[in-house]
Amino acid sequence: MEVTSTSPSRRVERKEKLRDEILAAASKMFADRGYEAVTLREIAKEIGYTHAVIYQHFPDKWHILAELSSETIGLMVQNFDAIAVKHLASKERLFATSRGLIQFCTAHPQQFRNVFFGPENRNGVRAGQYINDLGAPLFERFVQLFFDVAKEEGLPSKDDIVVAHTWWFSIFGLATLMVIQGVVPDLPDQTLVVEQTIATLWAGVQAVPRLPKSAISKRSGRSSASKQQQLLST
Amino acid sequence: MEVTSTSPSRRVERKEKLRDEILAAASKMFADRGYEAVTLREIAKEIGYTHAVIYQHFPDKWHILAELSSETIGLMVQNFDAIAVKHLASKERLFATSRGLIQFCTAHPQQFRNVFFGPENRNGVRAGQYINDLGAPLFERFVQLFFDVAKEEGLPSKDDIVVAHTWWFSIFGLATLMVIQGVVPDLPDQTLVVEQTIATLWAGVQAVPRLPKSAISKRSGRSSASKQQQLLST
DNA sequence: TCGATTTATAACCATTGGTGACAAACCAGC
């Protein structure tokens, strides 16, 4: 039994090592050529094995991406924190992290695609969706930072989460359009559009108050009911 | 020879009819279950044929989607025009068509995904990208409308295409995030975020002037060189 | 009615993700 810290018994060691090799190879290949274009047999060949061995470490191809997606989102959080810590004024933090988010996306376009716009598993769960528990910290930081700014700068919409969403959805949406090519016309100067968007949004949130929930027309929207925990069920 | 208007000879008629049947069946099935999940054999079965017959009308599966994508974008243009014609003041046209774009996307989420975020063909061309010639009219309308507004409302950034892009990328990006689920937290009230975004952007474009191309840091952006005409080459 | 052309099919192909039987490598306990 010996549940204590007995040595990883070499066997476990090697098993974990192989698992990491699979992940490393998959990560590189997915990033280079996209999830769909990469074959399990190619991944295995890359590290000198047969493709069947992968199934001793992952239930299926999708779960490899799921794990890598979790890593990627972790990097986005790190990126956010590293930038945020550099600026004292919350307004500067907001601007810098907004730029940082977009830069991260354009620096890793294929990862971004795989994570957020990649394949769904059998249950219709997207790889990026699966780790909502991991994505949550990221968006919580976004929202919290915006609240900080709203307070520090005395914005009219103090603690309105709708306004916070407006900011970050616009930023995140712009990042998406810049990464998924061909959706909108090519940008002659990406940086300029980013700066213009940030400036416009900033001017906007300063001027616009929280909208009254009345005055808005019909339509309730597609539920917010959490459908977590379809997670690992393959 | 007889190049004139000889009767379509029944044979041509039937051929076109079958082609339309394929398109109709594919359209419905793609919209219901997504491009990847639909099989050529299923499409053929739906209209009472074998899958091989499809290849007499389309070079491959992707080209079916390409043709349907062109239809979809055509509908978006129609939708735009139908809304625009209802409003005299250009500002109202801008607001209404912005709402209309988002509504169209959320009303046809799977089509939207297939067209703009769907599969690439062998040359790395996305289905929505392929019909840039068709998408162009849509975006030209967007930009032109914004210029009209800028002029009519005396915005500081009269004819700056960067500002126009800022508006439409924010709207289009929001539509994207609302359609591709799981990317951002579910919205408790979609309509509210849409209205808040429009209000914020409007306040922003009124206040913010055109940014000087200086003052912006480094980075040139990913070229604007047109890579059209990889089009039909399968 | 005849003969060329079109149309649809069946049989086939290579590739893919995924599975299961089996043999080799491994690592205890003696």
Next chain:
DNA sequence: GCTGGTTTGTCACCAATGGTTATAAATCGA
């Protein structure tokens, strides 16, 4: 160092997919 159970990796296999081709059947002009 041997022995026997366990782990590890492979091979052969499966069903399904997009795509191709030879061929039979339907069509239609003459």
